[in-house]
Amino acid sequence: xxxxxxxxxxxVSIATVSRVVNDSPKVSEKTKAKxxxxxxxxxxxxxxxxxxxxxxxxxxVGIVCPDVSDTYMAxxxxxLEKYLRKYGYDCILSCxxxxxxxxxxxxxQILQKRIDAxxxxxxxxxxxxxxLDMDYLSQAAGEVPVFLMNGYIRCPGVYCVLSDGYQxxxxxxxxxxxxxxxxILFLYDSDSYSAKEKKRGxxxxxxxxxxxxxxxxxxxxxxxxxxxxDTLLKRKQEDFDAVLATDDGLAVGALKYVKMMGRSVPxxxxxxxxxxxxxxxxxxxxxxxxxxxxxxxxxxIVESMRQxxxxxxxxxxxxxxxxxxxRNTTN
Amino acid sequence: xxxxxxxxxxxVSIATVSRVVNDSPKVSEKTKAKxxxxxxxxxxxxxxxxxxxxxxxxxxVGIVCPDVSDTYMAxxxxxLEKYLRKYGYDCILSCxxxxxxxxxxxxxQILQKRIDAxxxxxxxxxxxxxxLDMDYLSQAAGEVPVFLMNGYIRCPGVYCVLSDGYQxxxxxxxxxxxxxxxxILFLYDSDSYSAKEKKRGxxxxxxxxxxxxxxxxxxxxxxxxxxxxDTLLKRKQEDFDAVLATDDGLAVGALKYVKMMGRSVPxxxxxxxxxxxxxxxxxxxxxxxxxxxxxxxxxxIVESMRQxxxxxxxxxxxxxxxxxxxRNTTN
Numbered sequence: 001x002x003x004x005x006x007x008x009x010x011x012v013s014i015a016t017v018s019r020v021v022n023d024s025p026k027v028s029e030k031t032k033a034k035x036x037x038x039x040x041x042x043x044x045x046x047x048x049x050x051x052x053x054x055x056x057x058x059x060x061v062g063i064v065c066p067d068v069s070d071t072y073m074a075x076x077x078x079x080l081e082k083y084l085r086k087y088g089y090d091c092i093l094s095c096x097x098x099x100x101x102x103x104x105x106x107x108x109q110i111l112q113k114r115i116d117a118x119x120x121x122x123x124x125x126x127x128x129x130x131x132l133d134m135d136y137l138s139q140a141a142g143e144v145p146v147f148l149m150n151g152y153i154r155c156p157g158v159y160c161v162l163s164d165g166y167q168x169x170x171x172x173x174x175x176x177x178x179x180x181x182x183x184i185l186f187l188y189d190s191d192s193y194s195a196k197e198k199k200r201g202x203x204x205x206x207x208x209x210x211x212x213x214x215x216x217x218x219x220x221x222x223x224x225x226x227x228x229x230d231t232l233l234k235r236k237q238e239d240f241d242a243v244l245a246t247d248d249g250l251a252v253g254a255l256k257y258v259k260m261m262g263r264s265v266p267x268x269x270x271x272x273x274x275x276x277x278x279x280x281x282x283x284x285x286x287x288x289x290x291x292x293x294x295x296x297x298x299x300x301i302v303e304s305m306r307q308x309x310x311x312x313x314x315x316x317x318x319x320x321x322x323x324x325x326x327r328n329t330t331n
Numbered sequence: 332x333x334x335x336x337x338x339x340x341x342x343v344s345i346a347t348v349s350r351v352v353n354d355s356p357k358v359s360e361k362t363k364a365k366x367x368x369x370x371x372x373x374x375x376x377x378x379x380x381x382x383x384x385x386x387x388x389x390x391x392v393g394i395v396c397p398d399v400s401d402t403y404m405a406x407x408x409x410x411l412e413k414y415l416r417k418y419g420y421d422c423i424l425s426c427x428x429x430x431x432x433x434x435x436x437x438x439x440q441i442l443q444k445r446i447d448a449x450x451x452x453x454x455x456x457x458x459x460x461x462x463l464d465m466d467y468l469s470q471a472a473g474e475v476p477v478f479l480m481n482g483y484i485r486c487p488g489v490y491c492v493l494s495d496g497y498q499x500x501x502x503x504x505x506x507x508x509x510x511x512x513x514x515i516l517f518l519y520d521s522d523s524y525s526a527k528e529k530k531r532g533x534x535x536x537x538x539x540x541x542x543x544x545x546x547x548x549x550x551x552x553x554x555x556x557x558x559x560x561d562t563l564l565k566r567k568q569e570d571f572d573a574v575l576a577t578d579d580g581l582a583v584g585a586l587k588y589v590k591m592m593g594r595s596v597p598x599x600x601x602x603x604x605x606x607x608x609x610x611x612x613x614x615x616x617x618x619x620x621x622x623x624x625x626x627x628x629x630x631x632i633v634e635s636m637r638q639x640x641x642x643x644x645x646x647x648x649x650x651x652x653x654x655x656x657x658r659n660t661t662n
Contacts, residue, residue, distance in 0.1 A: 063424075067409060071609070074405035078398060081426045090444065093394075093424040095412045113421065225612050252613050259615070278402070281556050282583050282613040284590070 010038040014311075060090045061305070062110040062144075065121035066098045071277045072247075072294065076121045076149060079298035087306060089116070098124060098190075104136045111143050117305050119147045123162070123194030126151035145308055147301045150292070151193040152317060159308070161300045161318045163292045165194050165274075168322035169201030169244060172272055172290070176242045177209045179331065181270065186218045187228060187245035187254060198246050198274075221250060225279075228253025233260075241269055248273035252283045255329065271329040285328035293320050341369040345642075391421045392636070393441040393475075396452035397429045402608045403578075403625065407452045407480060410629035418637060420447070429455060429521075435467045442474050448636050450478045454493070454525030457482035476639055478632045481623075482524040483648060490639070492631045492649045494623045496525050496605075499653035500532030500575060503603055503621070507573045508540045510662065512601065517549045518559060518576035518585060529577050529605075552581065556610075559584025564591075572600055579604035583614045586660065602660040616659035624651050 007014045012035060019027045020035040027035075038044075061084055065073040081091050092113055096106030103125060110118065118140055125137065126148055134155060140146050141157025148160045176184055186202045188195045203213045217240060221228050228250050243258075245251035251273030258269045265271055265285055273280055273289035280287040297320060304314045338345045343366060350358045351366040358366075369375075392415055396404040412422050423444055427437030434456060441449065449471060456468065457479055465486060471477050472488025479491045507515055517533045519526045534544045548571060552559050559581050574589075576582035582604030589600045596602060596616055604611055604620035611618040628651060635645045 060423075068399065068412065069406045069409035071402070071405075074402075074408075075400045077424070078400035078426060081399065081424060085425070090441075091424050092391075093408070093412060093422050094416070095409060110421075225609065249609065249613075256615070278556065278580065279609065279613045282580075282610045284587070284615045 006035065006038055006042065006044055009042065010035045057116050057309075058090075058114040059088050060092060060113070060115050062092050062094065062113065062115040062118045063121060064094045064096050064103075064106050064110060064118065064125075066096055066103070066124050068093065068095050070122075071249075071279070072275050072292075073121050075277075075294050076298055079295045080119060080121070080302065083299055083302035087302065107136055107140050111140055115144055116309060117145045117147065119149065119301060119305075120151070121149045123149075123151035123192035124190060126153040126160075126193045145305065147305060149297055149301060153193075154316070159301075159304060159314060159316055159318075161297050161304065161320070162194070163297060163320045163322050165246075165292070165322065166197040166201040168290050168324070169198045170205045172244060172324065173202050173205035174209060176244075176270060177205070177211065181242040182211065183214070183217060183240045184242040184244060185240040185254065187243065187247075187250040188218070188220055189222050189224070189247050189250055195246050202244060221253075224249030225253045225256070229256045229260075232257040243269065243271040245272070246274050248275055248277045248279040248287060248289055251287055251289070251329075252279055255283055255285075255287065265329050266331050270331060272324070273329075276325045280325070280327065288327045288330040289325050290322050291325050292322050296320055337366065337369055337373065337375055340373065341366045388447050388640075389421075389445040390419055391423060391444070391446050393423050393425065393444060393446040393449045394452060395425045395427050395434075395437050395441060395449065395456075397427055397434070397455050399424065399426050401453075402580075402610070403606050403623075404452050406608075406625050407629055410626045411450060411452070411633065414630055414633035418633065438467055438471050442471055446475055447640060448476045448478065450480065450632060450636075451482070452480045454480075454482035454523035455521060457484040457491075457524045476636065478636060480628055480632060484524075485647070490632075490635060490645060490647055490649075492628050492635065492651070493525070494628060494651045494653050496577075496623070496653065497528040497532040499621050499655070500529045501536045503575060503655065504533050504536035505540060507575075507601060508536070508542065512573040513542065514545070514548060514571045515573040515575060516571040516585065518574065518578075518581040519549070519551055520553050520555070520578050520581055526577050533575060552584075555580030556584045556587070560587045560591075563588040574600065574602040576603070577605050579606055579608045579610040579618060579620055582618055582620070582660075583610055586614055586616075586618065596660050597662050601662060603655070604660075607656045611656070611658065619658045619661040620656050621653050622656050623653050627651055 007017045016027060017035055020032050063077060063080055065077060068074050068077055084091055092110060094106045094110050096103045137146060137153055137158055138155045141155060146158045148158055150162045152160045152162055173184060188199060206213050219231060221231050243254045251271050255265060255271050258265055263269055273287045274292060276289040276291040280289040300318055308314050338348045347358060348366055351363050394408060394411055396408060399405050399408055415422055423441060425437045425441050427434045468477060468484055468489055469486045472486060477489045479489055481493045483491045483493055504515060519530060537544050550562060552562050574585045582602050586596060586602050589596055594600055604618045605623060607620040607622040611620040631649055639645050
């Protein structure tokens with residue numbers, strides 16, 4: 001039951017239903033009574049976003065991401081823009097950076113524009129700020145519907161569409177262990193919701209397979225290829241036989257290190273990256289990488305947004321499974 | 332002499348000067364006469380963009396690029412957004428695709444928004460449509476100032492900021508020839524202004540060094556790494572001793588081919604890419620690549636735009652030199 005159904009049953013336009021919901025003086029008391037009766041009969045609770053429906057839309061959506069020069073985010077913005085444009089929406093883009101204050105600031109600024117919805121790209125908007133995230137996101141959700149790509153926060157008005165990083169990492173690590181790998185290096189690059197979920201998948205797979213979680217085998221490194229190579233060279237910690245990284249850049253750094261140490265991939269060390277980017281086909285040997293389903297997430301976000309703005313109710317959490325794209329760094 | 336000078340000399344605000352230029356009824360005839368006298372005295376012709384100055388600004392800039400998932404464009408959009416935001420401008424982003432009709436369409440659509448200026452990223456907006464480009468760009472320039480990043484078209488109201496692809500390619504090819512290379516493969520991926528300039532640099536360097544331009548050594552290939560590898564494998568044309576590519580992805584494709592043929596880099600074949608992207612440090616050996624100065628171009632565009640919108644006149648063409656970032660695929 002949505003605003004269209006109510007309009008049809010009451011024999012009025014959706015604009016009129018919206019006006020009744022907002023108790024506009026432009027609608028006669030008689031019409032108000034009729035529409036309210038239908039709403040009651042149908043047990044219809046107007047969606048908070050149906051309130052302004054169609055009356056005030058600028059057909060503009062705000063997109064905020066930390067850094068559009070990041071490959072994952074650039075692809076996401078490209079897909080979002082494509083699907084939004086297909087339905088006649090313009091995009092206002094804001095790149096917030098990674099710092100908490102800057103993210104809050106970017107979200108507050110973009111809310112001052114007349115936007116129909118807000119899409120936050122990347123899981124950096126949930127998770128690393130702890131309970132603080134809740135505040136600015138729930139505040140934002142009070143003004144427009146907020147869509148979180150690849151992050152999760154339980155909050156009214158925030159809709160999360162994410163890929164199942166926990167499950168794919170759990171599965172990959174379990175397979176590596178089953179094929180005899182014992183010391184699996186985990187490389188991650190943020191404290192975001194998504195990175196934490198992957199870390200949880202890694203640690204639980206180790207535990208469930210009777211292996212200890214060794215903190216020395218977890219490396220947190222933000223600056224991709226050369227930084228990872230550098231860190232590993234400094235630690236001179238050669239004794240891992242597999243690598244799982246939350247980003248292809250991190251994985252390529254590890255690949256360079258392993259080759260430099262004279263060990264062979266995938267015979268001595270198997271390596272798995274994440275996001276299936278251009279880097280995965282650029283390195284040598286080509287990298288097996290998890291396809292985190294960026295295009296599907298973006299399409300799902302835009303379709304969900306349209307349903308919501310049309311007055312339908314949608315789920316607050318949609319999870320999409322990932323899949324491995326096998327190349328030459330795994331057996 | 333700009334609108335600020337006129338305002339100061341006439342002892343009125345810039346808003347008043349702008350109103351006089353627009354012959355607004357809100358300004359008294361006496362004030363109009365005074366301002367016009369100063370303008371005449373100073374031989375001041377109001378810039379077309381000074382007409383709406385400060386009165387009607389939305390502090391919003393339109394950015395159009397063919398595809399923001401392309402690394403060069405993603406970086407450009409990130410830098411533009413950063414500098415624009417620094418000065419309080421919002422960005423509306425539109426990804427047009429590469430087809431002529433789609434580009435025209437995207438530009439026309441974004442002009443319907445209230446934007447202060449339009450920035451076109453990538454040289455695909457000038458060059459491959461021939462004289463057709465002139466039409467839609469000059470039409471756009473009649474409404475807002477148009478900035479063309481890394482393209483050039485001679486047209487009132489269009490301001491071009493570009494890197495000197497011709498010169499760097501001419502220099503690199505000349506150096507390769509001087510060091511004994513005789514068959515230099517040229518890989519390019521578009522018919523854009525920028526690609527044409529690089530091609531011209533390649534061909535003129537060959538001619539000036541007494542070598543013939545062999546068309547068999549020019550490969551036009553759009554789909555980067557694996558496509559180039561595929562094309563070279565099909566042609567089985569092994570007899571080149573150097574490669575110059577207009578994009579790192581193309582160069583990596585050639586690198587993979589050369590390695591696959593069992594030849595060594597840089598001993599047997601030297602390879603130079605373009606844009607100094609993450610791919611250049613991802614491949615093995617790491618790729619020497621031309622830094623096409625994306626950040627500097629973006630900063631220059633935003634600074635120029637601010638000057639222009641403040642009523643100053645600016646040059647229609649600014650050229651920035653490129654530089655080689657030497658890694659391990661050249662001697």
